[in-house]
Amino acid sequence: MAEKGKSAAQIGTMAFWYGGLGTFSNACIAKLVDGEWQSIWFSASSVVVALVASGIVWLFSRYGHSLEYVKYDAMLGREIAHITKAMSHNGISDEARKRWQNQLEAALEKRASAERDIANGTVDLNKLGG
The missing domain is CATH 1.10.287 (Helix Hairpins)
Known part of the structure; x- marks a missing residue:
């Protein structure tokens, strides 16, 4: 490869x-x-x-972006979509909604710094399963 x-x-x-x-x-x-x-x-x-x-x-x-960045961004996009879908369900508790909101904010922060993190080598896609 x-x-x-x-x-x-x-x-x-x-x-x-x-x-x-x-x-x-x-x-x-x-x-x-x-x-x-x-x-x-x-x-x-x-x-x-x-x-x-x-x-x-x-x-x-x-x-353009590196292949590693594209993979990491796609992985974060799937994570954000999963969290957003989970938050949209009716009947979840406020505590659960707050946990989902914290996870969403963390994923958005990762996505904002993804290009820099890939360039610095602080993200290992093999360990993340990407």
């Missing part, structure tokens, strides 16, 4: 580069074998597609 700190976008960028350059080098070998320039032009166009795709992926990696 991915190294710690690698985002999905970075992994995708590497895959596009290796795929495009691998296709191009295979076409150059094919040119030496069969002498057809068409395979070279086809591979050159695949490299252009790979470059454009890697540019798009780079934009996501530059302005």
Whole structure:
């Protein structure tokens, strides 16, 4: 799997580069074998597609979030949805509602600091089950 700190976008960028350059080098070998320039032009166009795709992926990696953050945020979102659903039930005691409210506030605080916590390494998704 991915190294710690690698985002999905970075992994995708590497895959596009290796795929495009691998296709191009295979076409150059094919040119030496069969002498057809068409395979070279086809591979050159695949490299252009790979470059454009890697540019798009780079934009996501530059302005997006890491895969760990997305997983942690989704986990917190599920937790918040569960708490909100539990609080919406009629007939729960004030004491139970207060406990749910405290849990909701704690989850919202975790979500607000999630990106910083992931960057600092204070959150371990393996221990959290994410």
